[in-house]
Amino acid sequence: xxxxxxxxxxxxxSDNPDDCIVTFALxxxxxxxxxxxxxxxxxxxxxxxxxxxxxPEKARxxxxxxxDTGIPLLFQSMYQLGCKKQDLVxxxxxxGALxxxxxxxxxxxxxxxxxxxxxxxxxxxxATEDVGGAKSRTARLFVxxxxxxxxxxxxxxxx
Amino acid sequence: xxxxxxxxxxxxxxxxxxxxxxxxxxLARDERSSAVDFERVIRPDAALTANVLRFANSAYFGxxxxxxxxxxxxxxxxxxxxxxxxxxxxxxxxxxxxxxGYEIDASGFWTHCMAVAVLSERLATExxxxxxxxxxxxxxxxxxGKIAIASFVSNCAQEIMSRVxxxxxxxxxxxxxxxxxxxxxxxxxxxxxxxxxxxxDVARLHHAPGEAPAGTDRVLIDLVHAADALAHALGLGxxxxxxxxxxxxxxxxxxxxxxxxxxxxxxxxxxxIRELAQLFAPGRGGSR
Numbered sequence: 001x002x003x004x005x006x007x008x009x010x011x012x013x014s015d016n017p018d019d020c021i022v023t024f025a026l027x028x029x030x031x032x033x034x035x036x037x038x039x040x041x042x043x044x045x046x047x048x049x050x051x052x053x054x055x056p057e058k059a060r061x062x063x064x065x066x067x068d069t070g071i072p073l074l075f076q077s078m079y080q081l082g083c084k085k086q087d088l089v090x091x092x093x094x095x096g097a098l099x100x101x102x103x104x105x106x107x108x109x110x111x112x113x114x115x116x117x118x119x120x121x122x123x124x125x126x127a128t129e130d131v132g133g134a135k136s137r138t139a140r141l142f143v144x145x146x147x148x149x150x151x152x153x154x155x156x157x158x159x
Numbered sequence: 160x161x162x163x164x165x166x167x168x169x170x171x172x173x174x175x176x177x178x179x180x181x182x183x184x185x186l187a188r189d190e191r192s193s194a195v196d197f198e199r200v201i202r203p204d205a206a207l208t209a210n211v212l213r214f215a216n217s218a219y220f221g222x223x224x225x226x227x228x229x230x231x232x233x234x235x236x237x238x239x240x241x242x243x244x245x246x247x248x249x250x251x252x253x254x255x256x257x258x259x260g261y262e263i264d265a266s267g268f269w270t271h272c273m274a275v276a277v278l279s280e281r282l283a284t285e286x287x288x289x290x291x292x293x294x295x296x297x298x299x300x301x302x303x304g305k306i307a308i309a310s311f312v313s314n315c316a317q318e319i320m321s322r323v324x325x326x327x328x329x330x331x332x333x334x335x336x337x338x339x340x341x342x343x344x345x346x347x348x349x350x351x352x353x354x355x356x357x358x359x360d361v362a363r364l365h366h367a368p369g370e371a372p373a374g375t376d377r378v379l380i381d382l383v384h385a386a387d388a389l390a391h392a393l394g395l396g397x398x399x400x401x402x403x404x405x406x407x408x409x410x411x412x413x414x415x416x417x418x419x420x421x422x423x424x425x426x427x428x429x430x431x432i433r434e435l436a437q438l439f440a441p442g443r444g445g446s447r
Contacts, residue, residue, distance in 0.1 A: 008394065008429065025267075025394035027402055048393060048429065054419060055426030065426060098388055099328060100406040104418050105392050107425070134402040136394060153320070 006031070006046045009065035013043035013077045017144030026094035026137040028108030030115060032071060033091045033139065033159075035146040036083040042143040043081075045074040046094075049107065050114040067114045090119075091159050092129040093139040093150045108132065128159045160338035161311055163347055170307045170348060173253075179204040180249030181353050184296070187242035188355065194233035197241060201229045210248030211241070213438055219277070219431045220244070243295040247276070247435075250299060253306075260312025260319075261305055263398040270436040271396020272299050274428075277435065278386035281428045286414060291379035297361040298383050300354065304345025304362060305398075311337055329403045330366045342366055368410045381410040385421075393425055395432060 004012045006023040014021060023031050023046040035042045045064055052059030052066040063069035078088065092115065095108035103109070112131055119126065130137065130150045137152045139159075148159040182200045186192040201208050208229060215226040215236060226232045233241045250272065254265045261268075279298035283290050291297075305312075312319060315336045322332035333340040342363050349359030360375045361383050368384040371377045388406045390396060 008433075025397035027394035027397065028392040029394055049422050049426055051422075054422045058426045058430075062430070065429070096392075096402050098392055098402050098404055098406055100388070104411050104416055104421060105388055105406055106418065107392055107422060110418070110422075136397045136402060153324075 006044050008046055009048055009062050009070075011043065011045045011064045011070065011074050011077060013041065013074070013081060014143050015039065015041035015081050019143040021141045021143065022138065024138050026139060027096050028094070028105075028111060030067070030092060030094040030108070030111045030131070031137075031139045032074060032115070033093070033141040033148055034074065034078055034083075034088045035091075035141060035143070035148070036078065036081075036087045037089065037146050038087045039081065039083045040144065041078065041081045041083055042141045042146065043074055043078050044139070044141055045070050047071070047111070050110045067111060067118065071115070071118055085124075088124075089127050089146060090124055091141075091148050092126050092131060093137050093159060095131040096133055096135050096137070099134060130157065130159055163339050163343060166307055166311065166339060166344050167347055167351065169310070170351060173255075173307060176246075176249045176253060176352050176354075177204055177207055179207050180245045183242045183245040184355055185353070187238050192238060194230045194238075197233050197238065198229045201245060206252070207245065207248055210251065211244050214244040214248055214435075215241070217435060217438060219435055239292070243293070243299075246296040247273075247299055250303075251438075255306065255309075258305055258309040258398070260309045260314075260316050261398040263396065266436075267396045267398065268302070268305070269396075270432070271390055271398070272302065273435045274390035274393075274395035274432045275299070275301055275383060275386045277428050277432050278389050278424065279382045281424050282382050282386055282389075282414070282416075285420065285424050285427075286416075288378060288382075291357075291376050291382070293355055293357050294379060294382065296355075297358045297379060298386055300345075300349070300358050301361050301365045301383050301387060302341060302345065303348050304341035304343070307348055308333070308337070308339070308341050308344045312341075323403045327403070328366070328405050332403075366404070368407050377413070381407075381414050384410050385414060385416060389421055389425060393429070395429075 004021045006012045021044045029048045033044045047070045052069045059069050095112040097108045135152045140149045215232040276295045276298035318336045319332045345362030346359045364380045365383050368380045371380045
């Protein structure tokens with residue numbers, strides 16, 4: 001099995017059923033994982049911030065840094081592999097938070113809010129998710145089976 | 160419970176910062192020092208020299224021409240900046256391959272150190288504050304206590320994590336279980352290594368900036384506190400403590416930070432952090 005690592009602000013897609021797409025250290029960042037069981041393909045983005053307007057020049061160089069520029073790119077990359085929107089199964093992990101009473105560091109919450117808004121506008125449903133809390137996560141998507149796991153603090157769950 | 164003395168005894172067995180790096184930080188504080196003094200101290204240490212030059216030529220330090228000697232680095236970057244480079248060049252190679260207890264490897268720990276150094280500076284710039292002295296170095300070395308205390312944390316990892324799951328911040332869980340935490344140990348290491356007082360103050364107070372006594376550089380401590388929180392939020396150097404940390408509302412207020420502002424700082428800094436972190440990624444760049 002080949003591991004494809006998604007760095008921070010990065011997207012990976014694959015239609016090789018032997019691939020496993022993985023991302024580490026999802027703090028307040030969010031991983032969106034999409035899988036097409038018909039075409040047998042999968043993709044993942046690890047984005048860091050909600051809106052590209054906070055650093056437009058970075059968004060041009062690295063669109064996967066932001067939800068609003070990165071998520072459409074993930075879906076387009078899947079369509080380029082021949083996937084159809086209605087077949088895609090979407091899962092979400094990350095969006096953690098510090099013990100922060102005033103919420104200035106609640107980047108995770110804002111990352112998630114923007115994601116929900118975008119999916120609502122595009123009529124995309126989230127099949128399963130593991131978001132929030134003071135924990136950092138590692139997410140894996142197995143391209144062949146579509147199985148998705150999230151591990152954190154020594155425990156692994158199937159998403 | 161362990162004592163700070165027993166941790167410090169272990170410290171003697173750890174690799175220390177090279178004497179040249181410590182001497183350089185002393186020189187940087189002496190107004191009479193010159194580029195020649197710097198070169199005299201750094202040049203005999205070939206590995207340190209190579210690493211200083213590698214840093215000086217990274218995009219983050221923004222030099223247009225290639226630096227080929229320590230003297231040239233001092234001429235172009237200034238004494239203070241070169242001493243910060245020397246601290247970074249000295250820290251990379253002494254990080255152990257793994258910090259047990261914190262569940263982090265050298266590469267992750269190094270990324271976090273770099274992230275806090277860069278984010279502290281960027282916060283100061285974006286807040287239009289005059290950069291406090293030693294901000295890069297103090298950010299870089301804020302967690303040095305973890306190097307010494309890691310094996311003690313490892314022995315009590317289960318007990319510490321059960322307190323964290325109960326809602327305690329990781330640093331408080333360390334103190335509750337071990338009797339000392341990485342901030343106290345870091346501050347003692349700064350004294351043992353003869354690092355500048357401000358670096359020791361930041362190591363000691365970066366989780367509790369509200370407790371900074373008069374005579375310490377409170378702005379510096381607030382900036383590193385905020386940068387540390389931001390680095391963890393962004394997953395830059397994940398460790399066992401993960402996101403289990405409190406943010407001091409007083410520090411946010413004193414600095415006048417807003418949520419969007421933090422996002423802008425994060426967006427602008429992440430590529431630079433990655434570049435600097437890769438300069439010494441274990442097995443790839445360190446030449447010591």
